[in-house]
Amino acid sequence: MALLAFFLFTLLVFSNACCSSAIWFHHPHTYNIQRKTMLDLASKIGINYGRQGNNLPSPYQSINFIKSIKAGHVKLYDADPESLTLLSQTNLYVTIAVPNHQITYLSTNQTTADDWVRTNILPYYPQTQIRFVLVGNEILSVQDRNITANVVPAMRKIVNSLRSHGIHNIKVGTPLAMDSLRSTFPPSNSTFREDIALPLMSPLLKFLNGTNSYFFVNLQPYFRWSRNPNNATLDFALFQGNSTYTDPHSGLVYHNLVDQMLDSVIFAMTKLGYPYIRIAISETGWPNSGDIDETGANVFNAATYSRNLIKKMTAIPPIGTPARPGSPIPTFLFSLFNENRKPGSGTQRHWGILHPDGTPIYDIDFTGQKPLTGFSPLPKPTNNVPYKGQVWCVPVEGANETELEEALRMACARSNTTCAALAPGRDCYEPVSVFWHASFALNSYWAQFRSQNVQCYFNGLAHETTTNPGNDRCKFPSVTL
Numbered sequence: 001m002a003l004l005a006f007f008l009f010t011l012l013v014f015s016n017a018c019c020s021s022a023i024w025f026h027h028p029h030t031y032n033i034q035r036k037t038m039l040d041l042a043s044k045i046g047i048n049y050g051r052q053g054n055n056l057p058s059p060y061q062s063i064n065f066i067k068s069i070k071a072g073h074v075k076l077y078d079a080d081p082e083s084l085t086l087l088s089q090t091n092l093y094v095t096i097a098v099p100n101h102q103i104t105y106l107s108t109n110q111t112t113a114d115d116w117v118r119t120n121i122l123p124y125y126p127q128t129q130i131r132f133v134l135v136g137n138e139i140l141s142v143q144d145r146n147i148t149a150n151v152v153p154a155m156r157k158i159v160n161s162l163r164s165h166g167i168h169n170i171k172v173g174t175p176l177a178m179d180s181l182r183s184t185f186p187p188s189n190s191t192f193r194e195d196i197a198l199p200l201m202s203p204l205l206k207f208l209n210g211t212n213s214y215f216f217v218n219l220q221p222y223f224r225w226s227r228n229p230n231n232a233t234l235d236f237a238l239f240q241g242n243s244t245y246t247d248p249h250s251g252l253v254y255h256n257l258v259d260q261m262l263d264s265v266i267f268a269m270t271k272l273g274y275p276y277i278r279i280a281i282s283e284t285g286w287p288n289s290g291d292i293d294e295t296g297a298n299v300f301n302a303a304t305y306s307r308n309l310i311k312k313m314t315a316i317p318p319i320g321t322p323a324r325p326g327s328p329i330p331t332f333l334f335s336l337f338n339e340n341r342k343p344g345s346g347t348q349r350h351w352g353i354l355h356p357d358g359t360p361i362y363d364i365d366f367t368g369q370k371p372l373t374g375f376s377p378l379p380k381p382t383n384n385v386p387y388k389g390q391v392w393c394v395p396v397e398g399a400n401e402t403e404l405e406e407a408l409r410m411a412c413a414r415s416n417t418t419c420a421a422l423a424p425g426r427d428c429y430e431p432v433s434v435f436w437h438a439s440f441a442l443n444s445y446w447a448q449f450r451s452q453n454v455q456c457y458f459n460g461l462a463h464e465t466t467t468n469p470g471n472d473r474c475k476f477p478s479v480t481l
Contacts, residue, residue, distance in 0.1 A: 041131065042318060042328030044072020044093055045310050045366045047353075048283055051077075052339040054460075055356050059083045062336065063090065065358045070366045075282065075332045077137065079120035088127040095132040095332070096120060098154065100147055103136050106157060107150035113157035114164075122165065130170055133158060134282065138177045138218060140196065148196070152203045159211055173208060175216040175282035178224070178261060181268055185231065187323070188250040190264035191271055205274040214280040214330065217265055221257040221305070222286050222347070226295055232257050234384060238286075238301060239308035252322035258284070258309065263323040278327075284309065285334035288361050290347035291456065292383075292391050292464045293481050297347050300381040303362035306333060306353065307372055314368030333366075340460055387466070390478040393446040393456035394439055394469050400461075404438040407458050411438075411445035418444045421474065428474035439469055440476060447477040 047066055056062070059082045066074050073093040076083055087094050098106060098116070106113050121130060135155045139147050155172045162170055178184060180201070182193045192201045208215055225237040235241030237257045245254045250267075254260045262279060269277055286305035290297030312319055313331045320327035338352035338361075353364055363375050395404060412419035419441050421428040428440050438461075446456045456464045470476035 039318070039328050041073070041093070041330045043314060043316075044330075045313060045368070046073030046075055046093070046095070046330070046332035047071040047366075048075045048077075048332050048335040049083075050335050050337070050339050052341045053337060053356075054341055056337055056339070057356055057358070059086055061358070063087060063092075065354055066092065066336065068358070069353070069360075069364065071333075072366065073131070073330070073332065075132075075134075081123075084120075084124040084128050084130075087129075088124060091129075093129050093131045095134060096130060097134045098136060098158075100136045100139060100142050100144075103139070103147050103154050104144075104150045106135075107154040110157050110160060113154065114161045117158060117161040117165070121162070121167075121170070125167065125170075132214075132216075132280075133162075133170055133172045134216060135172065135174045137175050138179075139174065140176065140179055148200055151200075152207050155207060171213040172211065173213050173216045173280070174204070175218050177218045177220075178264075181264055184224075184261065184264040186245075186247040186249060187252070187254075187260055187263040188247050188267050190267045192268045197272065201268075202272055205269060205272055205277060208277050209274050212278075214278045215265060215269065216280050216282040217262070218283040218334075219258065219261055219281050220284060220334075221261065222296065222301075224257060224261065226297075229295070232260075234296060234301070238304045239312065240304065247322075250323070254322060256312075258312075259321045262321045262329070266321070266323045279324075280330040282332055283334040284331065285351045287347035287350045288338070288352065289350040291345050292387050292466065294345060294347050294383075295386045296381070296384050297350065298379075298381040298383055299362050300378045301384070302351075302353075303364065303375070303378050306362075306364055307375065309333070310364070310366060310368045311372065343455075343457075345455055346457075346464070387481055389466060390468070390480050392465050392467070392469055392476055392478050393443045393462050394465050395435060395442065395462050396460070399435075399438075401434050403459070403461055405434050407461055408434065408438040408441045411441040414445065415448065418448055440474065443469065443476050447479050450479055 049062060049066065059080065063083065063086050067090060071092070073095065074087065075095040077097050078099055079096040084094070084096070106116055124130065135158065136147065136151055139151055151174050155174065159172050180192055180196060182191050184190050221237045225232055225234065233241065233243055236243050239256045245260065247254070252263065265279060269275065286302040287294070287297040288299045288302040309331070313329060318326055318328040320329070333353070335351045337354055337356060338350050340349050342348045353361055355361060362378065420426065422437050422440055423429060442458055442462050446454055456462050468476065
């Protein structure tokens with residue numbers, strides 16, 4: 001029965017392919033123009049320019065850095081006027097975004113969308129080469145369900161406004177993470193989650209198909225590999241080695257994890273009746289550092305992944321994926337800088353390719369022309385296997401004493417047991433200093449509530465260590481990995 005179902009599914013795909021080919025056969029000029037545009041967009045590897053940090057350079061400096069690394073496209077997470085004005089003086093393609101919290105407002109009526117386009121696009125276009133407008137970012141991770149319901153109406157109104165101004169070469173989409181899929185392995189089994197397939201994905205795919213836009217996916221193989229390292233080797237995730245995986249149903253052969261993940265999206269779209277919507281990677285990368293338990297997050301792997309990814313995506317002719325050989329895929333590397341104000345685990349703040357002063361965290365060639373053997377040697381990784389042992393949480397060197405005092409009060413307020421050892425006469429009371437008391441309190445709080453997703457970060461005041469900060473009298477609680 002399963003084989004029969006897959007045969008019928010394959011027949012549907014190929015019958016759609018025949019129809020699609022016939023349409024293009026009768027309109028070869030349109031096809032050639034669109035193919036040229038796709039190749040042009042895909043040949044320019046983009047960079048995500050996020051600004052969630054308190055140590056980052058100005059937009060002027062950042063855009064100069066982007067030009068210096070020879071990126072071809074820059075993706076903003078908003079429509080920052082200063083950045084858009086500066087970008088008008090470059091040859092960079094530009095992607096702008098509607099923040100999640102603005103989606104519902106834009107969906108309410110056409111006038112609000114017109115105002116948004118009039119404010120955020122018309123003053124800069126076409127001097128600033130805006131090519132994509134992304135409405136929201138990973139909306140499925142937002143608690144407000146109104147955003148999910150309103151994203152397609154907002155996208156539709158933005159397109160209406162663009163067309164009313166005669167603008168047809170700006171595509172509108174929304175980036176989704178892999179959590180939109182119920183299953184991804186093997187790729188041919190992939191489907192969208194039942195709770196979003198009809199209310200969100202069907203109207204979204206209909207919109208993308210009707211506007212000839214892209215399905216934008218935020219693709220992070222690091223998390224896929226690190227959570228299930230037994231399902232794929234590290235080399236497979238980094239485009240290295242000779243290992244392959246053959247999909248038992250489709251027979252397609254995979255040489256890397258990125259292709260598997262992309263084809264999972266393609267198969268899921270096909271099952272909803274949209275086998276030919278173009279795909280773009282709105283975020284992908286590898287963390288250059290992370291917490292002690294975040295195995296494989298290091299500079300060596302980040303550089304290896306990014307360099308090999310760029311080689312693949314800039315190949316001429318395009319390589320595509322096993323399900324779509326030869327298909328060009330616009331791709332944005334994540335990200336320009338480490339962003340030290342991002343919440344979450346350590347990897348969330350360590351995806352950058354540049355330090356704030358513009359020096360490289362690792363060398364990279366966005367053109368894909370430099371041979372992989374032409375780069376300087378990288379530091380050997382030390383965390384490609386899981387760490388086993390004790391871990392503590394301590395203040396970073398040079399932490400602000402006033403901020404430490406505030407964090408100390410916060411940590412001690414939640415539970416009577418967290419700071420009990422700091423009471424006068426108890427084992428950890430001395431030495432009496434903000435740094436010592438905060439060291440114990442933050443560590444104790446983290447160890448006590450780590451299972452509730454408390455991170456050893458405290459707004460940049462603390463980090464993990466494998467060195468015991470306690471002494472013979474004062475025992476700091478630890479977490480054992």
